[in-house]
Each structure stands twice: as structure tokens, then as C-alpha cells.
Amino acid sequence: MKFKVGDTVETIDDAITGIITKISENLITVEDIDGFDLQFEAHELMISASGNSLENAVYNTDFDVVKKEKESKKRKSAPAVKPKERNAPKFEVDLHIHHLTKSSRGMTNFQMLNLQLDTARGQLEFAIRKRIPKIVFIHGVGEGVLKQELETLFSRYNNVRYYDADYKTYGLGATEVRILQNVAP
Numbered sequence: 001m002k003f004k005v006g007d008t009v010e011t012i013d014d015a016i017t018g019i020i021t022k023i024s025e026n027l028i029t030v031e032d033i034d035g036f037d038l039q040f041e042a043h044e045l046m047i048s049a050s051g052n053s054l055e056n057a058v059y060n061t062d063f064d065v066v067k068k069e070k071e072s073k074k075r076k077s078a079p080a081v082k083p084k085e086r087n088a089p090k091f092e093v094d095l096h097i098h099h100l101t102k103s104s105r106g107m108t109n110f111q112m113l114n115l116q117l118d119t120a121r122g123q124l125e126f127a128i129r130k131r132i133p134k135i136v137f138i139h140g141v142g143e144g145v146l147k148q149e150l151e152t153l154f155s156r157y158n159n160v161r162y163y164d165a166d167y168k169t170y171g172l173g174a175t176e177v178r179i180l181q182n183v184a185p
Contacts, residue, residue: 003028008048011040017048093123094138117149133179136165140173150175159183
């Protein structure tokens with residue numbers, strides 16, 4: 001909308017009415033009824049609707065500009081994350097043998113254990129390189145051999161702390177590992 005000095009204008013968001021006294025590049029100075037000079041941007045003002053000036057305001061409106069203002073992208077609010085989910089580990093490694101190989105037929109217990117430990121070591125090294133703060137290793141309950149071997153593996157790292165994972169989520173068969181970022185490995 002084109003404004004000129006002397007036009008009577010109103011603000012769109014506030015109940016301020018006045019006369020334009022100065023127009024600069026981005027700002028329009030308006031003297032209100034009480035004699036105060038206020039500065040506004042052009043999109044914050046409209047010509048006062050009195051008599052036929054209402055018709056002028058309607059017919060002289062640039063509808064393309066109005067459409068663009070309406071279509072401007074609204075800021076999307078971030079989805080609310082519950083505190084439990086915020087602290088939940090994002091990286092899980094299932095060490096059950098049937099997840100690691102197509103068939104364990106012909107493998108000895110020693111070979112299966114080594115495959116599981118190699119997988120755990122590889123995933124832990126990956127998490128350290130990628131600065132992933134938490135990992136859950138799902139090992140199952142069983143006789144506890146894999147859990148003991150994992151604890152031995154984790155104890156070799158200075159920047160790793162480990163403890164039983166959340167019982168409600170994983171039961172007794174998982175270990176959560178926290179990787180400290182500012183400690184040398």
C-alpha cells in the first residue's frame with residue numbers, strides 16, 4: 001500500500017491513529033492524537049477508514065502482497081518430548097546370535113561368543129567415533145557369560161561407564177553404556 005505524508009493512518013495491531021509526518025526508507029513516522037511521534041513499518045499501518053477512504057483502502061490494496069503474507073511459513077513448534085524419552089538411549093545393539101548371523105549351525109559356543117564380542121566392540125568403537133553418548137547392548141539373561149565378557153570389554157575403556165539398562169524396558173538382559181566425551185579412550 002502506498003502512503004504519503006498527510007495521510008491519516010491506523011495501526012493494524014494497536015488502537016493508534018495518527019497522521020503521517022515523515023516517510024523514510026523502511027520506517028514511517030506517525031504523529032498520534034496526543035502529539036507523540038511514533039515509528040512503524042509500512043506493513044503495520046493502514047489508511048484510516050472514514051467515508052470513502054474505506055473504499056480506497058479496499059480497492060487500492062495489493063492482494064498479491066496480502067496473499068504472500070498469509071502464505072509465509074509459520075514456525076512449527078517442536079514436538080514435546082517426555083523426560084523418560086529424552087533420557088532414553090537412542091542406539092541399541094542386539095547381541096542375540098540369531099540377529100548376528102543367518103544360521104549358527106556348525107558354530108561352537110566359543111565362535112558364537114567371539115562373534116558377539118566382536119560385534120559389541122565394533123559398535124562401541126563406532127559410537128565413540130560418532131560421539132554417541134548412550135548405547136544399550138541387549139545380551140539376554142542366559143548363564144551370564146556374555147554379560148561378564150561385555151563387562152570385561154567395557155572396563156578396558158577409560159571413557160566408558162556401564163550399568164544395567166532400564167528394567168521396565170529391557171528386563172534383566174541388557175547393559176547400558178554411557179560414553180564420556182571429554183575423557184581420552
